[in-house]
Amino acid sequence: TQLLEQSPQFLSIQEGENLTVYCNSSSVFSSLQWYRQEPGEGPVLLVTVVTGGEVKKLKRLTFQFGDARKDSSLHITAAQPGDTGLYLCALATTNKLIFGTGTLLAVQP
Amino acid sequence: ETGVTQTPRHLVMGMTNKKSLKCEQHLGHNAMYWYKQSAKKPLELMFVYNFKEQTENNSVPSRFSPECPNSSHLFLHLHTLQPEDSALYLCASSQEAFRGNQPQHFGDGTRLSIL
Numbered sequence: 349t350q351l352l353e354q355s356p357q358f359l360s361i362q363e364g365e366n367l368t369v370y371c372n373s374s375s376v377f378s379s380l381q382w383y384r385q386e387p388g389e390g391p392v393l394l395v396t397v398v399t400g401g402e403v404k405k406l407k408r409l410t411f412q413f414g415d416a417r418k419d420s421s422l423h424i425t426a427a428q429p430g431d432t433g434l435y436l437c438a439l440a441t442t443n444k445l446i447f448g449t450g451t452l453l454a455v456q457p
Numbered sequence: 458e459t460g461v462t463q464t465p466r467h468l469v470m471g472m473t474n475k476k477s478l479k480c481e482q483h484l485g486h487n488a489m490y491w492y493k494q495s496a497k498k499p500l501e502l503m504f505v506y507n508f509k510e511q512t513e514n515n516s517v518p519s520r521f522s523p524e525c526p527n528s529s530h531l532f533l534h535l536h537t538l539q540p541e542d543s544a545l546y547l548c549a550s551s552q553e554a555f556r557g558n559q560p561q562h563f564g565d566g567t568r569l570s571i572l
Contacts (some may be wrong), residue, residue, distance in 0.1 A: 352499070379558045388545050390461070390563030391500075403530070436500065440558045444513065447500035 352439055360454045364371040364426050367441035369451040371420045371437035377439060380420050382411055385450075396440075427455045462483040463548050463564035464556065471572050478533040478567045488554035489531040490561065494545040506531060507554035523555060525546030535569075543571045 353372045361367055371380065379398045383391035395404050397413035397420060404411045408431075410423040423433055432455050438445040461482045470476050482489065491503040505513035506525040520542075522534040533547055545568050549561040 381560065390549070391561075391564070393560040394467045396558065396560065443554060444502055444505065445561060446502075450498050 352446060354435075354437060354451050357449065358452050358454075359428055362457065363428055363455055363457050365455075366423070366425050367422055367427060367453070368423045369424075369435055369453070371448050373418050373439060375418065375419075375439075377413075377417045381438045381445065382420070382422055382437040383438060385436060387433070390435075391436055392446060400445055413435040413439060424453075427453075429455045429457050431455050441446060461547075461550055461562050461564035462561070462569050464566075465567060466565065468542060468566045469570045470535070472538060472540075474538075475536045477535065478546055478569075480531040480533075480564055481519070482529055482548075482550040482551055483529075483558075484562060486550040486552050486562070487526060487528050488551045489528070490551075490554075491531065491533055492547040492549065492563075494547055500547070504533075505554050512554055515553060528560070536566040538569075538571045540571050543569055545569070 355370050379396055381396045382394045384394055386390040393401045395406055395411045397411055401415045402413040408425045412421045420437060432453060437448040437453045464479045483502050488507045490505050493501045493503055504523045505515045509525050511530055520537050524532040545566045547566045548564045551559045551561045
């Protein structure tokens, strides 16, 4: 069974700070998706990474896929209260997504 | 507006009640999913439907019974639930079920509490 570990589990920071969250697996990914789930809502896709070493940027969010395709990171620059939410990584298999344990981020104004 | 609508948003029921959760997608997708989200656990896939046919049952107890009358609607019928079934139940859709790389579009969930 493939397992995705995310760290840290919880993160509380002040507005304007930078942060990085991680997603790790013992297995090689074919591709990985990152979702954000805001309170009271369902997860929303942020990005899909496919190629080892790939870097994608979405405004203040930078996503990186590890060279060996077993890990990924999400870096947020100058965090804002609107970034608050649960960040989920998901491993794509042939017929389903396997979700990680999540990082709960709170950005204080 | 996510394109996937779930009703009701909140449900409180006793262990002997029968109720149903409803999901409707307006995205023209052919695959629909039920997930369970509990505190401190990863999102758990329950059922997958592709072109109205059930293609995955992730060892879900029979007290959860899914129904997919067409590609746009998905139901989860609940009967004789246990307190540990209290959770957020999320519905999702995607273009097709056997393309794992495709994004899934989620509804906002039904918060279920079993008394």
